[in-house]
Structure formats: C-alpha cells, structure tokens
Amino acid sequence: MGQPSHQASNALIYLTYGAFLVIGIWIAWLWRGQSKKDFLASNRTQKAIPLALNFIASALGSGILFTYPEIATLAGVQGLVVYALSSSLPLLAFGFLGPIIRRKCPEGFVLTEWTRQRYGVIAALYLSILTLITLFLYMVAELSALQQIINALTGLNGLWAVIVQCIVTTVYTSLGGFRISFITDNIQGTMVVGLIILGVITVGVKTNVDRSLVESSSLLDASLLGWQLMYILPVAILTNDFFISGFWLRTFASKTDRDLRIGTSIATVVVACILTLVGVSGLLAAWTGVWPGDPPQLGSIAFFLLLEQLPAWVVGIVIVMTVSLSTAAFDSLQSAMISTGSNDLFRNRLNFWWIRLAVVLLIFPVAVVALKSPSILQIYLISDLVSASSIPVLVIGLSSKCYWWRGFEVVVGGLGGLLTVFIFGTIYYGNAKDGANLLLLEQSLYVDDWSAFGAFVAAPIGGLLWGSGAFTVRVGVQWILAKVRGHRFEAFDRPPVADPSFLTGSDERPSDEDDREATATAKSSSLKGKFL
DSSP states (O other), rough: OOOHHHHHHHHHHHHHHHHHHHHHHHHHHHTTTTHHHHHOTTOBOOOOHHHHHHHHHHHHOHHHHHHHHHHHHEEEHEEEEEEEEHHHHHHHHHHHHHHHHHSSSTTOOOOHHHHHHHHHHHHHHHHHHHHHHHHHHHHHHHHHHHHHHHHHSSSSOOHHHHHHHHHHHHHHHHHHHHHHHHHHHHHHHHHHHHHHHHHHHHHHHOOOOHHHHHHOOTTTTTOHHHHHHHHHHHHHHHHHHHHHHHHHHHHHHHHSSHHHHHHHHHHHHHHHHHHHHHHHHHHHHHHHOOOOOTOOOOGGGGGHHHOOOOOOHHHHHHHHHHHHHHHHHHHHHHHHHHHHHHHHTTOOOHHHHHHHHHHHHHHHHHHHHHTOOOOHHHHHHHHHHHHHHHHHHHGGGSSSGGOOOOOHHHHHHHHHHHHHHHHHHHHHHHHHHHHHHHHHHHTTOOOOHHHHHHHHHHHHHHHHHHHHHHHHHHHHHHHHHHHHHHHOOOTTTTOOOOHHHHHHHHHHOOOOOOHHHHHHTTTTTSSOOOOO
C-alpha cells in the first residue's frame, strides 16, 4: 500500500490539528469581549460567500468517504447521482424557507424557537429533544468515522486522533462559541474544496481503469435499489436537515435574504460536485479490480482499497483532507448543540461560564459512544426515520392559512409516524419483533426487499394521518366542551397578534431595512403558540 510512514502520518494529523487549535484560540482572543448572544448566534451578520463556505463545511464530514463510495458499489451511477443530489439540493430549502421563518421569528436562531412561538412550549420541547438527539448521533457518527478512517489510512490507532480532535474543537468552541465555528468553517471549507480538487486530479491521473470491468460490473445500469433510493433519500435527507441546528444558525446569520439565497445556491452546487467526485471512487475501485477483492470486501471501504494502489503522498493529502472535513463538521455540531440546548432548555439564562462548561462536559458521552465504532449508516438512518415522521406535520404551520393547526397535532403526528412504521414492519415481516427492528433499520438501507422503502413511506404518511386524526379529535372535544359549558367555540379563531417588542425585546425603531421587514412581519405572528 502507498501508505505514509507512521511518523509522517502522525505529523500530518497532529500538525493539522495544531494549526486549527492556534487559529481557533487566536480568533477567540480577538473576540474575547463578545456578548453571550454573540457566543450563541450571529444573526444578520454574514455575506453570501462566507455563508456558502459554512454550508459546505457543515454539509460534509469524514463519513462521506464511507457512504458515497458504498452506494456507488451497490447501486452504481444511478444510486450515486441520486445520493449526491439528495444530499445537496435540500440546502436550497434553507434559502427558500429561511427568509419566511426569519420574518416570523426575527430574534430566533434555531428552528425550535419558531416552533415555540408557533406551537407552544410542549411541541417546542418535543422538537428540541429530537434535535438534540440527532445532533448527538451525528457527533458520534463523525468521531466513529474519523477513528475508522485513520485506522484504514495509516495503520495507526484512530483513538488518539479522536481524543485530540475532541480537545481541539472543545477548547476553541468553549472559548468563542458559534462565531469561532463560523470563521474556522470558512478556513476549513476552503481547504476541503482545494484538497478534494487536488485529490481528484491525482486519483484520475494515477488510476488505471480496466475497460472490460466497466461493462461486466453493471454499475452503469439502473437497478431496483436505485429506483427505491429516488424516493427514500430525498425524503430522509430533506426532513433530517431540519434537525441540524448548525444549518439554522447559519440561516439566521445571513445578512440579507439575498445573501442567504446566493450562499445556499453556491453551496448546493459545490456539495453536489464534491459528493459525486468522492462517490466515483467506489466506481473506480470496481473498474480497476481492487473491489470487491479476494476475499470480498464491503463497499464502504472501496475508497481505501483504491488508495492502496496510489503513492503515499496521495494518501497524505487524503489524511489532511479527512482531518479538515471532520474538524469542520464536528465543531459545527458542537456549537449547534450548545446553542440549541441553551435556547430551548434554559431560555439563554445560563451564565457564560456554565455554557462553556457544558461544551466541555458534552464531549465525554459523545466520545465514549463513538469509540464503540457503531455503524455510521445506521446512525444516519435512525435519525432520518424520526425526522421523516415529524417534519411533515411540523411545516404545515409555516402557512398562515393553517393557523388552526396546533402543537398537539405535531406531537401526535410525529409519534404516530413511528408507530405506523412499526405497524407496517409487523405486517410486512409477520411478527412484532422484526417490526420493532425496522424502526432501527437493522437490515440497513441496502436490502433486496421493500422494507426500507415501506418504512420511509409509512413514516411521513402515517405522521400526517395521525396528525389529521389528532386534529379531528381535538376539535371535536373542544366543540363538545364548548356546548356543555356554554362557552364560545374558538378552535378556528385566529390567534392574537404580537407586539413587535415581544419578539425584538425592545420598543426602539429598527435601524435598517431588514430589521424593519422582520418586525413588520412579526406583527402577524401569534403572541403565544398554542398546544391545544
């Protein structure tokens, strides 16, 4: 294998971490006088290009070196293109929905704050718990992927890289908060794009494709799995992105709606290209004969099997790229989790130092679980299934015409969607045990049956059906109670409007056009979200 020496690998890994640590601490020193509000968010401060780099860095992660080559080996070009587009196009949703939510909730910086305003405390806490669990799972997946990649690329124990990354990101995130994450993501995002371009050119030049294997591999042909993924992946990834608070922090950070639209558009194109190029390594591994190999190897390591045929300096580039990818994704998840927890659970009343302590304490359970090296794909799929059941019933409230939709329907619909998956699985497999296992997608996404497809159909449709049923029951009960008690039936009354100071915290006139637009729209928002 063209593998760098252990000394060279250690130098590349830890010098990269050292550089990020120095940059992070230096930026934290420059911003040492920032307020708690700036520590948690940076609303309306960022232009389009920094936003684009941040969305790119947040959308990627070292796990892409496993998942995209794997889908290429299983579903060929069709599956790879579907996966890349399904992962990148949802970023446009933040450019479209972000301005709507920012106008409805101008002082918020995460989706859960709008949920509290629209649906009440119970629904907000429900969504917050799902969001925090999702962020936790993504942090675990990122560290798990990093450990496995360092093991595969260098032969070193990936444990030490995981520990050092946790220390580095925790130090500068606890000192500088979201603003540090935003600035370091600009640097890391630029590095990742450059390194991937360099790596792709190198792989293209150094790899020799056996043309006879191209036809015999059938990877250019459409497949049943490829057609199934055309539905599963857009639903799974689009809904799950709503749970990623890092995207919402960046959405609220955009200076104007135009900056947001430009930033997300650029990020969409770049992310689509990067993911496709990374996934092509799975195709090249098959077409050069290094995959599946003898004995047959998993498709998830196709990228690393291909690297075995390349010079050591190419692997060195990939090592630096991996560290940059992982650090960028991980610090974004860290800052997102702290900002979400502080806002949703403590209403931003925690002392500055308690918030910083939370950043430090959070890392311990994440690292412990990650070191068990769980399946990265399964972690993503569990989170995707939860979001597919919860998000469709949530976004109904974005329409002002659906003012009668309440938090009760959101919670019942979300939980009902998961129950529907269990019911489907029990019927499909013929027993409750396998029906319950379908909730964990233990058979993975890439199975030769309709179980995973059915689960991702059952989740959103079941959620909407349960939500509609909850709406009918709630309205029926409220109508009966109004008749019995002689009260006015108010289930379809529009909620009271909010005074601008309710959302801005001040009666002062906004200072710029964007703030005036936000405050004007806030007048149409409900004063207090209703659960029932």
